[in-house]
Amino acid sequence: PPGKKVLIVYAHQEPKSMNGSLKRVAVEELSKQGCSVTVSDLYAMQFEPRATRNDIVGCLHNSEEFNYGVETWEAYKRGSLSSDVLEEQKKVQEADLLIFQFPLYWFSMPAIMKGWMDRVLIQGFAYDFPKCYDSGLLKNKLALFSFTTGGTREMYAKGSINGDIRYLLWPMQHGIMHFCGVKFLEPHICFAPERVSEEKRMEMLIAWAERLKTLWEEKPINCTPEWYFK
Amino acid sequence: PPGKKVLIVYAHQEPKSMNGSLKRVAVEELSKQGCSVTVSDLYAMQFEPRATRNDIVGCLHNSEEFNYGVETWEAYKRGSLSSDVLEEQKKVQEADLLIFQFPLYWFSMPAIMKGWMDRVLIQGFAYDFPKCYDSGLLKNKLALFSFTTGGTREMYAKGSINGDIRYLLWPMQHGIMHFCGVKFLEPHICFAPERVSEEKRMEMLIAWAERLKTLWEEKPINCTPEWYFK
Numbered sequence: 063p064p065g066k067k068v069l070i071v072y073a074h075q076e077p078k079s080m081n082g083s084l085k086r087v088a089v090e091e092l093s094k095q096g097c098s099v100t101v102s103d104l105y106a107m108q109f110e111p112r113a114t115r116n117d118i119v120g121c122l123h124n125s126e127e128f129n130y131g132v133e134t135w136e137a138y139k140r141g142s143l144s145s146d147v148l149e150e151q152k153k154v155q156e157a158d159l160l161i162f163q164f165p166l167y168w169f170s171m172p173a174i175m176k177g178w179m180d181r182v183l184i185q186g187f188a189y190d191f192p193k194c195y196d197s198g199l200l201k202n203k204l205a206l207f208s209f210t211t212g213g214t215r216e217m218y219a220k221g222s223i224n225g226d227i228r229y230l231l232w233p234m235q236h237g238i239m240h241f242c243g244v245k246f247l248e249p250h251i252c253f254a255p256e257r258v259s260e261e262k263r264m265e266m267l268i269a270w271a272e273r274l275k276t277l278w279e280e281k282p283i284n285c286t287p288e289w290y291f292k
Numbered sequence: 293p294p295g296k297k298v299l300i301v302y303a304h305q306e307p308k309s310m311n312g313s314l315k316r317v318a319v320e321e322l323s324k325q326g327c328s329v330t331v332s333d334l335y336a337m338q339f340e341p342r343a344t345r346n347d348i349v350g351c352l353h354n355s356e357e358f359n360y361g362v363e364t365w366e367a368y369k370r371g372s373l374s375s376d377v378l379e380e381q382k383k384v385q386e387a388d389l390l391i392f393q394f395p396l397y398w399f400s401m402p403a404i405m406k407g408w409m410d411r412v413l414i415q416g417f418a419y420d421f422p423k424c425y426d427s428g429l430l431k432n433k434l435a436l437f438s439f440t441t442g443g444t445r446e447m448y449a450k451g452s453i454n455g456d457i458r459y460l461l462w463p464m465q466h467g468i469m470h471f472c473g474v475k476f477l478e479p480h481i482c483f484a485p486e487r488v489s490e491e492k493r494m495e496m497l498i499a500w501a502e503r504l505k506t507l508w509e510e511k512p513i514n515c516t517p518e519w520y521f522k
């Protein structure tokens with residue numbers, strides 16, 4: 063609805079890819095609804111995935127022994143995180159909904175997107191102790207993982223060789239988003255777009271656009287182990 | 293035993309860290325046994341985690357639409373992957389055992405190590421179709437995930453808020469290693485080293501050294517969903 067802010071964190075090298083098209087469909091449909099949409103195009107930004115000392119501007123809290131978690135937490139409080147991290151945090155802060163759009167790499171997100179998680183979701187900003195899980199600092203936000211797979215739907219069914227697709231959602235949805243207090247909507251999965259016809263890929267894009275039309279009426283998933291492993 | 297080759301893929305910024313110490317203990321103990329030990333120190337190497345066009349030397353198979361999986365597969369066959377990837381593949385090829393040493397970041401490995409998986413374990417080298425899972429191209433190798441956590445053992449027990457630690461091992465052990473045909477040993481987990489005394493940390497290091505003494509007698513895990521989610 064008008065006024066809602068959406069951040070799309072997008073990780074694909076090729077604008078003409080299925081992921082590129084899914085991203086474009088989301089920008090168009092959500093903009094049409096009157097949402098304000100921002101895209102972090104990680105490859106185009108050459109986003110840095112490595113968690114290093116460079117993420118802290120100026121002196122370290124403890125220059126004898128580098129501890130990334132402690133240093134970035136302290137830097138967050140002092141306002142001395144590197145500017146690329148601060149920019150992403152600002153986008154997250156302003157967003158009502160985060161959409162992560164990526165091809166599944168090794169049962170997870172590509173390293174460039176994992177680096178976004180590692181570097182942006184800093185203690186003090188995204189969570190703290192005891193402000194985690196349902197009281198995480200990003201509560202009142204929604205997230206949605208939208209991704210493509212190499213394997214077919216059948217290969218990701220319970221009892222098949224890859225196991226239920228939900229098994230691999232646990233670290234991403236529960237371990238990252240839920241930990242920060244973010245509620246999430248049903249993931250949007252396009253199975254094996256490279257193995258189907260151009261027509262079928264077009265149907266996948268239309269299905270995504272259709273879903274987005276009523277996205278704001280959806281209820282978040284109740285994130286319990288039963289949802290993943292039952 | 294003498295003659296065995298071990299590759300340690302190590303992802304920590306600080307040599308004085310617990311992960312740095314665990315890595316050193318492994319190098320020392322395995323060398324003492326007569327193993328030949330190689331370390332890929334990813335942060336020190338400034339290892340590139342991003343999967344991009346730069347991984348292919350020379351012309352692309354399809355320069356109209358970049359597909360990382362297809363391009364790296366083709367480049368592998370032509371021998372035109374970038375030299376940093378080729379070097380890591382050579383180390384993997386020669387190794388009998390791969391040890392991954394890292395701090396758990398967001399229920400998974402740090403982005404720099406995920407990037408190692410994304411870029412090194414290329415189709416044609418690590419797997420092919422149908423040469424995956426038990427017939428993966430890296431069969432006859434062993435792997436072991438050795439990592440530290442922020443949360444305590446109790447926080448990663450079944451029924452507790454983080455869920456069973458085994459839930460988050462599924463994408464790493466099954467989705468990556470098993471997919472490539474690699475068998476793996478019980479993970480080695482140091483829970484919350486930052487929350488315990490120096491003495492307790494020393495005990496953790498000694499326990500790791502002790503385990504390594506009889507590591508070659510261990511039997512691989514039987515990687516079924518039951519092991520993870522029962």
